[in-house]
Amino acid sequence: MNLKQMVGIEAANYVTDGMIVGLGTGSTAFYMVEEIGRRVNEEKLSITGVTTSKRTEEHAQALGIPLKSIDDVTHVDLTIDGADEISRDFQGIKGGGAALLFEKVVATYSQKNIWIVDESKLVTNLGKFPLPVEVIPYGSRQLFRLFEEKNLHPAFRKLADGSLLLTDSSNYIIDLHLGNIEQPKKLAAWLDSLTGVVEHGLFLDIADKVIVGTAEGVKTMN
Numbered sequence: 001m002n003l004k005q006m007v008g009i010e011a012a013n014y015v016t017d018g019m020i021v022g023l024g025t026g027s028t029a030f031y032m033v034e035e036i037g038r039r040v041n042e043e044k045l046s047i048t049g050v051t052t053s054k055r056t057e058e059h060a061q062a063l064g065i066p067l068k069s070i071d072d073v074t075h076v077d078l079t080i081d082g083a084d085e086i087s088r089d090f091q092g093i094k095g096g097g098a099a100l101l102f103e104k105v106v107a108t109y110s111q112k113n114i115w116i117v118d119e120s121k122l123v124t125n126l127g128k129f130p131l132p133v134e135v136i137p138y139g140s141r142q143l144f145r146l147f148e149e150k151n152l153h154p155a156f157r158k159l160a161d162g163s164l165l166l167t168d169s170s171n172y173i174i175d176l177h178l179g180n181i182e183q184p185k186k187l188a189a190w191l192d193s194l195t196g197v198v199e200h201g202l203f204l205d206i207a208d209k210v211i212v213g214t215a216e217g218v219k220t221m222n
């Protein structure tokens with residue numbers, strides 16, 4: 001069993017009957033969705049899933065997990081998702097899979113958030129992983145220029161064929177190659193203030209628990 005699978009299965013154990021569960025996106029969240037699907041089918045676990053991307057929606061549907069839109073539930077009990085980087089104080093960068101917008105919406109309205117990662121994602125300072133910024137296409141080149149002027153080393157995220165990646169909401173992603181983010185909250189507030197920025201991948205003060213896959217086994221950090 002690989003580390004991603006170990007943490008995916010471990011996190012799925014936190015799901016209990018009757019819960020409304022936010023289902024994250026990515027190669028680690030994949031295993032959590034698989035395990036919840038197994039429990040729904042084999043153990044008759046009764047839950048409602050709220051997905052964070054079209055990809056996860058299709059996966060959960062294929063497994064027969066009952067789903068509702070975030071707009072059709074009263075609350076979300078628990079969201080389980082991956083992350084690209086997590087600092088020691090549980091601040092994170094997400095969006096490597098381009099699903100940051102729905103992921104942040106679901107996480108924000110979730111009573112608890114668990115992140116599942118392998119140990120390579122734990123960092124001292126955020127920023128080595130490029131920070132994704134989701135922007136509407138209209139005016140996106142102006143934002144790109146602004147990021148260049150501020151020396152934030154932007155790059156439009158592209159598909160293998162060179163075309164611009166479109167998110168589930170038909171927006172673009174500009175990745176900021178920062179190297180080190182000294183003041184995540186200040187940067188987040190500035191990005192939030194920019195017209196045309198829909199969301200960014202700084203997930204601050206969101207995670208309640210981090211489940212880490214290590215060579216020695218699964219470690220849970222609260």
Ligand code: 5RP
Nearest residue numbers: 026027028082095096097099
């Ligand atoms: C998608 C995400 C993912 O959770 C993040 O990129 C981690 O993915 P993986 O588990 O595949 O490394 O934020 O937008």
